[in-house]
Amino acid sequence: MKRKSFCDDACTVARALDVIGDWWSLLIVRDVLSGKRRFGELQKSLGAAKNILAARLKRLVADGILEVSVAPGGQKDYAPTEKGLALRPVLVALGQWSAEHLFEADEPRYSVVDARDRRPLAKLELRAQDGRGLGESDVEVALCAAGLSQASSSISRRSPPDAAGSPTQSSASPGPSGASGGAE
Structure with a gap:
């Protein structure tokens, strides 16, 4: 196939x-x-x-x-x-996720470390463009037009595909000034 x-x-x-x-x-x-x-x-x-x-x-x-x-x-x-x-942060995040969820606490593992002090890197976090830390309820997926720095309320936003593979319409409403609040 x-x-x-x-x-x-x-x-x-x-x-x-x-x-x-x-x-x-x-x-x-x-x-x-x-x-x-x-x-x-x-x-x-x-x-x-x-x-x-x-x-x-x-x-x-x-x-x-x-x-x-x-x-x-x-x-x-x-x-x-x-x-x-540019894939290094992706691999670091994947490794940090694995260390947290797939290893026992005392199990040896490879980790990316700071070359200067040999300590593991701080956990990668989601941050807004203004530097605020973002939690799970602070983010959403929005369709953004090329060249825009924020999603427009006039663009149809969709959630990830459902089990049948069809995109489902998002029920989230746009934020102030038509901004959706977060883009992928």
């Missing part, structure tokens, strides 16, 4: 997962961000079959997440692009 593509989806999460949604891709990006740059290093670290690793690397290069150069000796070096580097 052919996988559905979300490359034109209005949902920012669906579109991101279309590019980096399979677990090999995120693990490759994790390893490249931690300094592994050659095919052999990546294969040894991940234990991935050569054909799977080659296909994922090719896709990550095509999608602009990684760039490839030829090192002395003819080996390929993979390095993160600006787009790839």
